[in-house]
Amino acid sequence: MEEFELFLFLVHDILLEYGVFLIIALGCYVTMMSGQLSMAHGALAGIGAYATATISYTWGLPPLLGLFAGMLGGVVGGLFLTYVVSFRLFGMYLAIATFAFNEALAVVWRNVDFVGGTLGIVGIKMIDEILPIHIWEPIDDLWILIIVVALVSFFLWRFEMSYLGRSFRATFDDERIAEAMGVNLRRVKMLSWVIGGAIAGLGGALYAHNIGIIRPDNFQIPFSVLVLLAPVIGGYTRFWGVYVGAFIIVFGPHICDWVRDYIGAGLNGNAPETKMMLFRGLYVGVTLWRPDGLADRRGFPRKSVNVFRLISRQHAARAN
Amino acid sequence: MEAFIQQLINGLSLGAIYALIALGYNLIFGVMNILTFAHGTVVMIGAYTVLIAHEKLGIDFAVAVVLGLAVATLTGLLVERVAVRPIRNNPWAVIIATFGMAIVIEHAMRQYKDIPARPVPFPSPFEHTYFYLFEGARVSLLQLGIFSIGLVLMIGLLLLIYRTKMGMAIRAVAQSPHIAETMGINLRKVAIYSFAIASVVGGAVGILYAIYYQSIYIHVGSQFLGLKGLVIVIVAGAGNIPGSLITGLMLGVLEALTIGYIGSEVRDLVAYSTLFLVLIFRPSGLFGEQARVEFKV
Numbered sequence: 048m049e050e051f052e053l054f055l056f057l058v059h060d061i062l063l064e065y066g067v068f069l070i071i072a073l074g075c076y077v078t079m080m081s082g083q084l085s086m087a088h089g090a091l092a093g094i095g096a097y098a099t100a101t102i103s104y105t106w107g108l109p110p111l112l113g114l115f116a117g118m119l120g121g122v123v124g125g126l127f128l129t130y131v132v133s134f135r136l137f138g139m140y141l142a143i144a145t146f147a148f149n150e151a152l153a154v155v156w157r158n159v160d161f162v163g164g165t166l167g168i169v170g171i172k173m174i175d176e177i178l179p180i181h182i183w184e185p186i187d188d189l190w191i192l193i194i195v196v197a198l199v200s201f202f203l204w205r206f207e208m209s210y211l212g213r214s215f216r217a218t219f220d221d222e223r224i225a226e227a228m229g230v231n232l233r234r235v236k237m238l239s240w241v242i243g244g245a246i247a248g249l250g251g252a253l254y255a256h257n258i259g260i261i262r263p264d265n266f267q268i269p270f271s272v273l274v275l276l277a278p279v280i281g282g283y284t285r286f287w288g289v290y291v292g293a294f295i296i297v298f299g300p301h302i303c304d305w306v307r308d309y310i311g312a313g314l315n316g317n318a319p320e321t322k323m324m325l326f327r328g329l330y331v332g333v334t335l336w337r338p339d340g341l342a343d344r345r346g347f348p349r350k351s352v353n354v355f356r357l358i359s360r361q362h363a364a365r366a367n
Numbered sequence: 368m369e370a371f372i373q374q375l376i377n378g379l380s381l382g383a384i385y386a387l388i389a390l391g392y393n394l395i396f397g398v399m400n401i402l403t404f405a406h407g408t409v410v411m412i413g414a415y416t417v418l419i420a421h422e423k424l425g426i427d428f429a430v431a432v433v434l435g436l437a438v439a440t441l442t443g444l445l446v447e448r449v450a451v452r453p454i455r456n457n458p459w460a461v462i463i464a465t466f467g468m469a470i471v472i473e474h475a476m477r478q479y480k481d482i483p484a485r486p487v488p489f490p491s492p493f494e495h496t497y498f499y500l501f502e503g504a505r506v507s508l509l510q511l512g513i514f515s516i517g518l519v520l521m522i523g524l525l526l527l528i529y530r531t532k533m534g535m536a537i538r539a540v541a542q543s544p545h546i547a548e549t550m551g552i553n554l555r556k557v558a559i560y561s562f563a564i565a566s567v568v569g570g571a572v573g574i575l576y577a578i579y580y581q582s583i584y585i586h587v588g589s590q591f592l593g594l595k596g597l598v599i600v601i602v603a604g605a606g607n608i609p610g611s612l613i614t615g616l617m618l619g620v621l622e623a624l625t626i627g628y629i630g631s632e633v634r635d636l637v638a639y640s641t642l643f644l645v646l647i648f649r650p651s652g653l654f655g656e657q658a659r660v661e662f663k664v
Binding site for chain 2 (some may be wrong): 084131132135136138139140142143144146147148150151154155157158268269272275276279320321323324327328330331334335
């Protein structure tokens, strides 16, 4: 019985991790919907996490306020990226510039003593203190997360069908034709960063409340690449592709851990290294096997868009 | 003034390293229009091969250097074969596959018992001799060696790219792959050549870096040198090889001056804030001509 309870605790923790990661990845998905390829959503989530940590830990205000502050922080970061990067660059160049934004922000966090410098902030309130809903004590935090995920999913479901969502899609397919059809490109690009930033900031705030500790290292490039991987691995046509991608990314390391146990407890005793090696190998394999994503493409009758072909097209258009 | 000249000298030798690493990125980016995140790992492999061959196996340093360059080249070609060629038309998948590849290689190396994550000392072939210039600024033999080797490599590469037939093919593909192909240039061959050149130079950069700082750590490529190279490519304007060399030298000097006058903790911020300033005031890059905005919005 003891072992079974331990297993349930593990599943509970992984589910929390999955929900939080899913929200951040959905933020990345919204930005990618308009063809803006971002490697900065880890950093936007970091802004949200630091915002809620400052509000609920340093100032002692209610954590619910922290969630909204996190969203606001994500919006501010998104606006910065819109005006400085997104209006000026495209394709690969945009990716490198957002990448640099991510690294620069980590340096900033490290050098600001107010948010704890390199050590970060420890002892942030846990998720179940956000809302006063207490149904059954062991899974109170899960309820809150499910509510947030449901709200975000509902928003995305309605959003994709809306005029704005379809103009995002049109911009993704071809910026020139979209503009010729009357889509306001400036507005679409800005809104994709603002909405994506808000969702990523909300996810980052929940991330802080989930693990209780934040450090600058948590929001660096490796995290951003994982966030980006969720839509890319999962599939890109509809938002539920992200659910599949996030599932692989969150459960993948645990599965690799079991595999590592099976093949002999870490070659040379380096357990985390072996786990990460197997996991990265797994996702490289998935990328090489199905570069278009797992969840959609083959077997679906409707014509699907392909983020990769889009980027090559953007570069080819420039070259001609 | 003394301190200024001293930091200038330090910066030039660091800048030579940056310039060479940016060159590798620029070659691959210019020719194939893809970003490889595994280049930093190739750099690291070069230095580690020398370390293991020289310290553990007792091979002569010069032979170990040749071995290091060879292993770095092979690693570069392996990355090209496994993570680039099959998904060549999907630049975004290439980013993810090469990033994953880099981490797989680094963690695979960590499985070997004698490679710790912390920095390890690196043997230096130069003696600790200093030359004193006017006004008391001093330059060490090490710095002089690094800078002159870097300069020789740069000039050699520029000659290779601008004066040989292979270099002409590389430049032609960078300008327009389609027209180059109709002129009878084998695109796959050019891709392999550019990866090989970038990896040889990358291996050399890794060894120079390790000699300069007299230590090396396993994530040096992916967490430090690789990032600088990417930033330089954007600041200089992609596809411009002399431009990226000059930008690399300038960035090295700027960083050294920052360390000297402000402090080493904001060192990494220099590169990134330079990047954003360049983006705001000159979006096409310092030496770039092609506008990088898809469309004036």
